[in-house]
Amino acid sequence: MKKTVMVTGGTGYLGGWVVKDLLEKGYTVKVPVRDKNKESKYAFLKDLEKESKGSLVIFEANLLDEGSFDEAAKGCDAIIHMASPFTLRIKDPQKELVDPALKGTRNVLNAASRSGTVSKIVLTSSVAAVHGDSIDMTEQGLSEFSEKQFNETSSLKHQPYSYSKVLAEKEAWKMAEGQDKWKLVVINPSFVMGPSLTESSNSESLNFMKEMMSGKYKSGVPELQFGFVDVRDVAKAHILALESDKAEGRHILVERTMSLLDFANLVREKYGDKYKLPKSNTPKFMLYLLGWMFGFNARFIKRNVGHPLSFNAEKSKKNLGLKYTPMEKTAEDMITQMQDFGIIS
Numbered sequence: 639m640k641k642t643v644m645v646t647g648g649t650g651y652l653g654g655w656v657v658k659d660l661l662e663k664g665y666t667v668k669v670p671v672r673d674k675n676k677e678s679k680y681a682f683l684k685d686l687e688k689e690s691k692g693s694l695v696i697f698e699a700n701l702l703d704e705g706s707f708d709e710a711a712k713g714c715d716a717i718i719h720m721a722s723p724f725t726l727r728i729k730d731p732q733k734e735l736v737d738p739a740l741k742g743t744r745n746v747l748n749a750a751s752r753s754g755t756v757s758k759i760v761l762t763s764s765v766a767a768v769h770g771d772s773i774d775m776t777e778q779g780l781s782e783f784s785e786k787q788f789n790e791t792s793s794l795k796h797q798p799y800s801y802s803k804v805l806a807e808k809e810a811w812k813m814a815e816g817q818d819k820w821k822l823v824v825i826n827p828s829f830v831m832g833p834s835l836t837e838s839s840n841s842e843s844l845n846f847m848k849e850m851m852s853g854k855y856k857s858g859v860p861e862l863q864f865g866f867v868d869v870r871d872v873a874k875a876h877i878l879a880l881e882s883d884k885a886e887g888r889h890i891l892v893e894r895t896m897s898l899l900d901f902a903n904l905v906r907e908k909y910g911d912k913y914k915l916p917k918s919n920t921p922k923f924m925l926y927l928l929g930w931m932f933g934f935n936a937r938f939i940k941r942n943v944g945h946p947l948s949f950n951a952e953k954s955k956k957n958l959g960l961k962y963t964p965m966e967k968t969a970e971d972m973i974t975q976m977q978d979f980g981i982i983s
């Protein structure tokens with residue numbers, strides 16, 4: 639029998655790849671969207687359905703509206719809950735980040751409980767729910783972060799996106815413990831790169847690459863370390879977590895950790911000087927003066943710039959069997975897609 643899965647956030651950068659993979663595998667995929675009239679947001683999913691053996695059903699739901707996922711959850715075997723705003727360009731962190739993340743998680747998980755059919759939920763969390771600032775690692779006496787850690791340093795005022803992710807993931811674990819209808823498995827991706835299937839996502843992954851390629855950092859880049867992972871591997875990890883009976887707990891996804899300058903150098907290796915990529919790190923003292931240009935305040939700079947960062951992603955390989963795409967291929971495929979979409983030449 640064909641299985642039915644609801645994917646919240648299916649219109650997004652990561653969500654598009656998850657929906658594609660599920661449709662190709664023959665699943666019935668229910669995708670709730672905020673406004674069914676805005677067909678341009680999900681037209682690419684309909685095109686993917688046509689080329690697949692699966693079927694797509696579009697519903698209307700909003701993370702902020704209680705009960706709005708109930709209809710879509712009815713009859714589903716499982717839910718992949720990805721929807722959550724991934725933006726750093728906000729004015730009101732409570733309204734724009736925490737409410738949709740936290741209320742949305744409660745809403746979707748309650749819909750699962752009420753459905754009577756959902757037996758598994760795969761939640762898209764983040765390494766932002768594992769740690770807040772890079773300095774947390776040395777402050778906690780660690781040489782790397784693993785699935786054992788939860789972010790304890792973010793707040794509404796400091797790293798509010800990360801705060802929204804840790805609140806949502808903790809709430810999901812609390813709700814999972816209070817019931818026995820469905821099992822929760824969590825995926826904690828690092829910074830996601832790679833081609834996008836949609837032109838309408840506002841994901842910071844896409845914004846970052848646009849800025850990097852269009853020369854925003856040409857005179858220097860902040861010395862920040864990130865874990866990086868391919869968007870297609872993140873989608874695969876969700877499907878592996880969905881389909882494996884043994885999958886349990888959290889899963890950090892990182893292909894490698896490197897600085898933004900290392901990432902720029904990796905792109906330069908392939909494209910030479912075609913793009914205005916940074917060739918140096920901006921000195922930290924300059925960032926204290928010019929940090930506003932990057933949207934950084936002094937606390938962020940102090941706790942992140944120039945600090946080492948490391949993750950242990952072994953569980954994703956051992957337990958899920960995930961094989962990582964090298965970041966060189968990820969970046970190349972992303973740049974090709976950006977050229978195809980006319981974002982860069």
Ligand code: NAP
Nearest residue numbers: 647649650651652700701720721722764829830839841843
């Ligand atoms: P994205 O393209 O902006 O996707 C966000 C999705 O959430 C979109 O489908 C969006 O719908 C939906 N959404 C936002 N607010 C909503 C609301 N109030 N009601 C219903 N749906 C709403 O971002 P992404 O990068 O793919 O991120 C997807 C998930 O992965 C998020 O949970 C994010 O925290 C997590 N994540 C991302 C990264 C990364 O580097 N990109 C890393 C780790 C974790 P619309 O189409 O209507 O806007």
